[in-house]
Amino acid sequence: MKLLLFLFSIQMSYFLVNTCTTGEVRLVNGTTPDQGRVEICINGVWGTVCDDNWNYNNARVVCRQLGYNTDDATYFRGPDHNYGSGNGSIFLDGVRCFGNEYNLLGCLHYPIGSHHCDHSEDVAVSCFLACFTGEVRLANGTTANQGRVEICINGVWGTVCDDDWNYNNARVVCRQLGYNTDGATYFRGPDHNYGSGNGSIFLDGVRCFGNEYNLLGCLHNPIRTHNCDHSKDVAVSCSLACFTGEVRLVNGTTPNQGRVEICINGVWGTVCDDLWTNNSARVVCRQLGYNTDGATYFRGPDHNYGSGTGSIFLDEVQCFGNEYNLLACLHYPIGSHNCDHSEDVAVSCSLDTCESLPSPTPSTVILTVTNSFCEPPSSSPFNLSSITVTTIPITVTATATVESTAAIMSAIILPIILLMIIVLLISLTLIFYYYKIRKAVNRKPVSGKRTLTAKLDDDVVFNIRYNDTNQQISCSQFTSLPLPAIPENQVSDGTNDQDYTTMDSSCNHIYQDATKI
Structure with a gap:
């Protein structure tokens, strides 16, 4: 009986250890998930990689395979890092990548298990965090509002299995990305043309009610627990919610205050608070039709309008204060940022009267347009019937001022009058001399x-x-x-x-x- 229990424990230990798939890579012993010693799985066993020929291209492939951004990949050879030495097998040596491969086994290398090094030469990489936990994106679509669903966990992008995937789940994804939820369409693995992902499968058995604000807020199996492969990766198609450059204020108690969101390619996203100032707030208020004099700006931790979800589109925004829309200000390239949603900005705009108008003069016609710059913007354009005209009691026949008309007339008539006077004087002088001569002779x-x-x-x-x-x-x-x-x-x-x-x-x-x- 004891022998049977011993054998069973050995089998269970092997089953628990054998938890990886050949070709998988991981980063070990780093302070964050995006850095560490490189290990690769062969036949369910993790082993290390030797540093012969290890370079930047190799590091890019490791970062890509793990779902990280490859632009900032950094490589380390054995003695040059602090991630420690591995133990157990050394599986790869002499790895030579071109940099565009999707997994490390796709690169040139010695036969698996062949090497002439020890663990003092174990390689490491550091990758730039490509995302923040809970973010979602649509991959491989022909437009930004459609594609294979991917979710970020610990800075790594992974896919979602199609068990229980339905319309409510698609609505949540579209809402999280800032799209209109009414036109959401869901696709299960075999039913779309957005391709299969690679790398991790993070979610399975997702069950949303449809009113959640992010996919992790729905019911789901524990992260990384699944019974599927990438042939069952899910996808969605969302309706465009807005037009590029639009701004809105979200989660405020009144329409003139809230978290700032900007639309890019039909998607609502947030703005990071680096360099955010009162000038930036003035531009947002002006763009929304509010008075700019009372504009107040808030950085991430300083307001109660909550954090956004989905994309972060703008960072390092620098406005002079006289721009008419936020995209006209200086900023990082759209989508480039070094922050998370805890730094989302907000503004509060004044509901006072319009910005100072010129005092009426006896030659000024003033147009007052309801729902223009004196009132909060409405969802529909103003009605022409709401236009009222206020005039100072003078007679005008056009929008041009009397002074302008007089100036034009003076420029034409005065030279003519002066010319006529000169001709008259010359004529009188000639007549005078003519009669003077006749009198004399x-x-x-x-x-x-x-x-x-x-x-x-x-x-x-x-x-x-x-x-x-x-x-x-x-x-x-x-x-x-x-x-x-x-x-x-x-x-x-x-x-x-x-x-x-x-x-x-x-x-x-x-x-x-x-x-x-």
Whole structure:
């Protein structure tokens, strides 16, 4: 009887030890699950890996196989880490990976069990945590709102088995990811085209009521306890809930306060509190149509609006305060962050009147639009019938101000008026000089046989006629006065001829006793 019990205990011990599948890897003796000494399972037994040819590409493959982000993978050779030496078998040596393999046994290596090293050369890696426990994602879909369901446990992504998988479970996944739950569709293993996962299977027997906020809140078998393989991995398809760039405030007692969430590709996600300030809160309030003057910001631990679930889309947001939407601020690439949901930000916006408007002037028309910037936003756009117009008592025919119209008219009319004035002055001046010259030089004939006329050319020219004999003398020639004497054979009218030849330097009063024409 004792012998039977002994044999049974040996078999049970073997069964308990033989808990892994050939090709699985794990990290041992690290302070966090994403770092440690590399061990690989062969025929149900865990063993170590020698450091010959161990490099960055090898570390990337280990991190990928475990579900971690491969970008920050770090490799360590035997003497270069503090994760201790293994014991038992050394299964791999001379491992050479290209970096794109999905498991360590897919790389080149010596035959299993062949090596020329001891445990002082056991390798190790450190991987960047790819996720936080409880997060879910949809993998291998053609759009972000559909795909194979994967859940994160201790920084590692794994799949979910299809036992008891139904519509309520799909609703919870969609809600956790920020999608609309009404259009949720569920798929069991053989019923979708999103492929099979690799690595761990974390959940099985999931039973949700449909109102839970995360998949781990549903009933399920203990984590990692399952009776399936990856051919039964589940999938969902969710309806888009929003448009990229939208923001909303969640879990507040009034619509103007709450945890900040932003929409990316139809999915609602949260914002990390690194560099979150009042300027960022002002932008959120402005985008939602609230007054920015009373905006108040809250970082993760400083508010009572709860932590979000699903994606964290923004981190290190830096706003100047004058932007019109949160995506216009500086921030890390969408989806890049170094935080969890305990650092989700929140804001409180003022319900006071709009931001200061300019004081009305006698040329201002003010439009007041209900449900615009003075009131909390509604789910539907404002009705045109809610627009009221307030005007200062003046006559206006368009939205342009009177000052603007006057400025335009002045720019056109004033130059025309000035041009007309200049033309008028020039005309008056010419007329004045014309009559002045006529007064000076145009006289009636002194006698029936002698006449004087004048014309304006380069100089005033006098046409003097003596009994049908014409002579032309310019004004400048009068400096050699007297004029030629009247021929003696001409009969004088009895006056002094010399008087007719006197004149001043301006050619005025050529004949002292001439009669004005």
